[in-house]
Amino acid sequence: xxxxxxxxxxxxxxxxxxxxxxxxxxxxxxxxxxxxxxxxxxxxxxxxxxxxxxxxxxxxxxxxxxxxxxxxxxxxxxxxxxxxxxxxxxxxxxxxxxxxxxxxxxxxxxxxxxxxxxxxxxxxxxxxxxx
Amino acid sequence: xxxxxxxxxxxxxxxxxxxxxxxxxxxxxxxxxxxxxxxxxxxxxxxxxxxxxxxxxxxxxxxxxxxxxxxxxxxxxxxxxxxxxxxxxxxxxxxxxxxxxxxxxxxxxxxxxxxxxxxxxxxxxxxxxxxxxxxxxxxxxxxxxxxxxxxxxxxxxxxxxxxxxxxxxxxxxxxxxxxxxxxxxxxxxxxxxxxxxxxxxxxxxxxxxxxxxxxxxxxxxxxxxxxxxxxxxxxxxxxxxxxxxxxxxxxxxxxxxxxxxxxxxxxxxxxxxxxxxxxxxxxxxxxxxxxxxxxxxxxxxxxxxxxxxxxxxxxxxxxxxxxxxxxxxxxxxxxxxxxxx
Ligand SMILES: [Fe+2]
Ligand SMILES: [Fe+2]
Numbered sequence: 001x002x003x004x005x006x007x008x009x010x011x012x013x014x015x016x017x018x019x020x021x022x023x024x025x026x027x028x029x030x031x032x033x034x035x036x037x038x039x040x041x042x043x044x045x046x047x048x049x050x051x052x053x054x055x056x057x058x059x060x061x062x063x064x065x066x067x068x069x070x071x072x073x074x075x076x077x078x079x080x081x082x083x084x085x086x087x088x089x090x091x092x093x094x095x096x097x098x099x100x101x102x103x104x105x106x107x108x109x110x111x112x113x114x115x116x117x118x119x120x121x122x123x124x125x126x127x128x129x130x131x
Numbered sequence: 132x133x134x135x136x137x138x139x140x141x142x143x144x145x146x147x148x149x150x151x152x153x154x155x156x157x158x159x160x161x162x163x164x165x166x167x168x169x170x171x172x173x174x175x176x177x178x179x180x181x182x183x184x185x186x187x188x189x190x191x192x193x194x195x196x197x198x199x200x201x202x203x204x205x206x207x208x209x210x211x212x213x214x215x216x217x218x219x220x221x222x223x224x225x226x227x228x229x230x231x232x233x234x235x236x237x238x239x240x241x242x243x244x245x246x247x248x249x250x251x252x253x254x255x256x257x258x259x260x261x262x263x264x265x266x267x268x269x270x271x272x273x274x275x276x277x278x279x280x281x282x283x284x285x286x287x288x289x290x291x292x293x294x295x296x297x298x299x300x301x302x303x304x305x306x307x308x309x310x311x312x313x314x315x316x317x318x319x320x321x322x323x324x325x326x327x328x329x330x331x332x333x334x335x336x337x338x339x340x341x342x343x344x345x346x347x348x349x350x351x352x353x354x355x356x357x358x359x360x361x362x363x364x365x366x367x368x369x370x371x372x373x374x375x376x377x378x379x380x381x382x383x384x385x386x387x388x389x390x391x392x393x394x395x396x397x398x399x400x401x402x403x404x405x406x407x408x409x410x411x412x413x414x415x416x417x418x419x420x421x422x423x424x425x426x427x428x429x430x431x432x433x434x435x436x437x438x439x440x441x442x443x444x445x446x447x448x449x450x451x452x453x454x455x456x457x458x459x460x461x462x463x464x465x466x467x468x469x470x471x472x
């Protein structure tokens with residue numbers, strides 16, 4: 001149902017014309033991008049009768065509260081999430097070897113071969129943000 | 132960089148574009164802005180970016196093969212788990228990059244088929260053999276080290292979806308690299324036999340790694356326009372120099388020697404070839420501080436690119452085998468429609 005149709009129905013005074021019921025509206029999730037190049041981040045949700053109105057409303061509500069360059073709107077019924085129960089496999093196996101931050105011992109190994117200054121120079125090119 | 136003003140860009144285009152749109156596009160790039168999927172982009176940009184993302188995706192997938200062979204033979208449970216995780220990561224990188232490429236207009240099925248049929252390429256470095264465990268150590272330190280250097284520069288690029296993918300991928304590359312350092316340093320702290328094995332592997336990988344960054348800038352055909360559009364942000368020669376500056380002194384410090392290119396020891400790949408000679412140019416320049424190196428064998432590079440490297444056929448054959456072997460999975464996912472058969 002389009003927004004204008006709802007207004008039209010809403011504008012009718014005869015009781016025989018039902019007002020737009022909430023069940024005529026669907027929930028849409030809104031993802032905003034704060035500036036170009038950044039990922040879209042979940043901002044919240046809204047109700048709207050159709051996707052076009054949802055985009056329009058999202059622009060007004062979420063796009064003006066905080067400046068954003070772009071937004072995505074998705075009907076909630078089209079979003080699928082994983083179950084929030086912890087995965088037993090992840091629990092059973094330690095994955096410490098999967099993360100660079102767990103390789104602190106590498107520095108100790110390097111110290112057998114290089115002095116502090118050389119090591120610092122070499123480490124400059126490491127991906128520090130990963131540790 | 133040989134491409135400067137808009138006129139020069141226009142001259143290099145294979146697909147003519149509206150100068151106004153081209154100018155606006157260039158201004159955004161010059162201001163450090165990103166290009167998103169829905170934005171207008173020159174056809175040459177789309178094709179260049181697609182070519183790059185597809186080549187990168189192919190490299191991640193084929194790159195998993197030489198190391199994958201070693202999972203069953205890893206020397207400890209910890210190494211086995213880490214290697215499985217690493218190989219799984221690489222395949223995951225391939226998946227993410229195929230998505231980027233797909234959005235640029237080439238269907239995944241076509242990309243996978245083109246790879247299997249030799250119509251598209253992957254990094255040359257994966258056409259070399261990994262006959263010992265020390266090769267796995269060398270790959271994770273030297274090849275992942277080269278990949279990180281390259282990908283850090285690509286993360287500064289202009290295509291938003293590719294840039295964001297690079298940033299994600301690099302987080303995992305950091306683990307591969309640390310694990311590689313740990314393995315190489317463990318080998319070099321070990322017995323004489325372990326050190327010899329590491330040296331033999333280092334000799335096999337050093338030159339392919341220097342060639343990893345591509346031919347010298349003067350021979351590179353895709354260079355300047357891609358630089359102007361920030362599809363690439365550093366030239367092949369710059370990246371190669373940065374690599375040598377970091378890795379040559381580090382390798383020497385561990386006790387490894389840097390030899391000129393030459394064949395492996397034909398009797399035993401775990402022993403270095405005693406006939407190899409030290410690279411006489413591999414030392415720091417007293418004025419600039421940059422490390423020298425002998426020019427890699429570019430004839431070999433082109434020979435391998437054309438499909439005549441030591442493992443080209445084997446790698447592509449294995450890829451084709453998996454592709455055909457897993458056809459039923461793809462069909463099952465897409466759904467079997469008897470009416471359409
Ligand atoms: Fe990777
Ligand atoms: Fe990697």
